[in-house]
Amino acid sequence: MISSSMSFSIGIYKSCFSFRNLLGVTLNHIKAMNCFQFHNGDKNEEPKTPVQISPQTSFTDREVRQSGSEFNSQNVSDTSTESRGRGQFPSLSERPSNLKVFTFSDLKQATKNFSRTAKLGEGGFGCVYKGIIKNSEDPPKKIDVAVKQLGKRGLQGHKEWVTEVNVLGVVKHPNLVNLVGYCAEDDERGIQRLLIYEYMPNGSVEDHLSIKSTTPLSWAMRLRIALDAARGLAYLHEEMDFQIIFRDFKSSNILLDEEWNAKLSDFGLARLGPPEGLTHVSTAVVGTMGYAAPEYIQTGRLTSKSDVWSYGVFLYELITGRRPLDRNRPRSEQKLLEWVKPYLSDGKKFQQILDPRLEGKQILKSAHKLSLVANRCLARLSKTRPKMSEVVEMVNQVVEASIGNIPQAQPPSTNAEEDKSKRRIFDSGWSLRGWSSKVVKTC
Secondary structure: OOOOOOOOOOHHHOOOOOHHHHHOOOHHHHHHOOOEOOOOOOOOOOOEOOEEEOOOOOOOHHHHHHHHHOOOOOOOOOOOHHHHOOOOOHHHOOOOOOOEEOOHHHHHHHOOOOOHHHEEEEOOOEEEEEEEEEEOOEEEEEEEEEEEEEOOOOHHHHHHHHHHHHHHOOOOOOOEOOEEEEEEEEEOOEEEEEEEEEOOOOOEHHHHHOOOOOOOOOHHHHHHHHHHHHHHHHHHHHOOOOOEEOOOOOHHHEEEOOOOOEEEOOOOOOEEOOOOOOOOEEOOOOOOOOOOOHHHHHHOEEOHHHHHHHHHHHHHHHHHOOOOEOOOOOHHHOEHHHHHHHHOOOHHHHHHHOOOOOOOHHHHHHHHHHHHHHHHHOOOOHHHOOOHHHHHHHHHHHHHHHEOOEOOOOOOOOOHHHHHHHHHHHHHHHHHHHOOOOEEEOO
């Protein structure tokens, strides 16, 4: 049992229940969260958060280190901010939250007892179900939601669950997925931890960029998505009195609502930015191979410019229609940034990297302008990368210059029967892509 002097509360739930009641773990378990180490070859590394990479790739820790060495960046041993006694989200503890508290019974009813027919998909984190709940502002009306249920995969799942609640419980922006509420209670099977989100019916951006997609995005739609995603990151980095670093920005974590607005999702790996007077947060390397900034891979030094790098990678994803890392392609084409490099200095060659599903000379001109923004974001020296607010302005200029020259943004058109079948595909993609968990690796 944790004594009152040793217990602590999670930010927005401080008045509701303690951390022990929320997660059902002892103080020793809490301490165990920081018992893993990531070794960059330096001695006397302090304990840091678990090393994780997305199941999108199956790389080992050794491969992560090897990939990092390719960037020719110097290893730096640093003191973790956790070791200084700084909590992961301390400044959120007193902030009000508009989250609704659901009972497990509520969610059973909303998902038809977690029926297989309501299941959208399953990942390492757990299962995601489509549910229907009452609209709190207009009770007679019903709204669709996505219910994510934490599986029994241990402490890292707890940690990501808490981070999601702490972040999305207090931030609100049109380009961030809305967290409606949560559930944390005991039943005969143990402690239940669930998160309830707004339903995003049009899947992830990755779904539509896939070569298997029957509904590829038009160039106008891609520009709109690029602007929406930039605005979401700018809000997290610069528009609050604290900074949040996303740390896992990628196309599968950008979801599309019914009006095709893009919203950032999956904040389980998010971190507070460095406190005033410090330049970075030192932590273990987590995220997805192909998107992570080289200096972060090498040193574990995390800044908002790490997200800016990931955004630059994403812009080339929109331009080319290719994934950042694709082992199914020829060796010379597997790494997106290496593949595009020879084509960037010549306007005629640039056309060869444009997604073949896109057509038109005006699109080529607009895509080239967007690549210049991407190049700014991908500057090797992190300090020279622009802030996301500056990126928003640059992307907006590309969008405005394209108005009238290319068709306006329209959602992919389908007939009624095609729409029904594709919606089922999107439902599955929403959960598998948007909510896939990361594989925990320990040294």
